[in-house]
Amino acid sequence: MAPLVRALGAAARLIHTGQHYDDSLSGRFLAELGLPEPTLLAGVGGQTRAVQISVALAQLDAEFAARPPHAVVVQGDTNAALSGALAANARDIPLVHIEAGLRSHDRAMPEEHNRVLIDQLSDVLCAATEDNRANLAAESIPAERIAVTGNTVVEAVRDALPGPDERAALLAAHGLTPDAYVLATVHRPENTDDPAALRSCLTELAALAEQVPVLVPLHPRTRARAEAAGLEGLLAPLTLLPPIGYGEFLALARHAALLVSDSGGVQEEATVLGRPLVVVRRSTERPEAMAAGFADLVAPGPEVGRAARHRLAEGDAGLRRLARTPSPFGDARASQRIVALLTDLVADRAAGGAALPAAA
Known part of the structure; x- marks a missing residue:
């Protein structure tokens, strides 16, 4: 998410759920990637999956009630991402999912359940690849909610290497x-x-x-x-x-x-x-x-x-x-595409429109 946060600049507000709470695994990454100081939730790390989701959800709901964002962006398939998605949905805040459409088809994987739930809740689904788009279509998610953007990881790797x-x-x-x-x-x-x-x-x-x-x-x-x-x-x-x-x-x-x-x-x-x-x-x-x-x-x-x-x-x-083989995850322009989708989403929402993206 770092390239997207930087691209949004002052328009971005970063919330750190604390699911990864060890400073060596989390805090140093925030500093190294040049990210702004986040709002940090409490009591999430080290808990069971259900407790992580419920504790983060309660705090995110309070945050969104006190300072409603124009849109909520979640990435991936963590418990943190599901908490953000549920909190946005509960407050009727537009939800954008980065890395939408990933599927292992393995129900023994907790993240698989998180992915499916987040995608069903999302207003804009940023699929990294055409295969991801196909997975979403197979689950009857309307095509107008899906945009193939590539994955921001390509930019993140090039920036941080x-x-x-x-x-x-x-x-x-x-x-x-x-x-x-x-x-x-x-x-x-x-x-x-x-x-x-x-x-x-x-x-x-x-x-x-x-x-x-x-x-x-x-x-x-x-x-x-x-x-x-x-x-x-x-x-x-x-x-x-x-x-x-x-x-x-x-x-x-x-x-x-x-x-x-x-x-x-x-x-x-x-x-x-x-x-x-x-x-x-x-x-x-x-x-x-x-x-x-x-x-x-x-x-x-x-x-x-x-x-x-x-x-x-x-x-x-x-x-x-x-x-010699190009990455299948995109061309390092995913953040640009996602910023454009967010801009359109917020504008459409303000105008009372449907807030749906055009496929990229």
């Missing part, structure tokens, strides 16, 4: 050679809450570390789960880093021979950076990354190691191929 000299200095500080290491992240509950799944993920990464350095910026949740399950021995072969800033992560990802992750955002970022990715999940809402040749989707287990070694074996030829 450090320059070549800074990247070279960072790699040197870590003792790394470009295109000769693996960068991995593991944080989703499906891979961390189940000790067997976590053991499987760490076993494959540890085995991969016998071939090539494996860097893991370790999420606090993952570290705690690994220690509780007695898996410290599998962490030993890995190069563990504390949670790192967005620019540092992008710099490390840009020169990694391979990314291994269960993150949704990394699936998009890898396509902008031109890096191969092994997605460690049962399902994904971003099949475009696979279709474009950037990513392989594998469930936790031995297939993770096989897919990783296959990608590493492609070497320079594989990296050159991906460098």
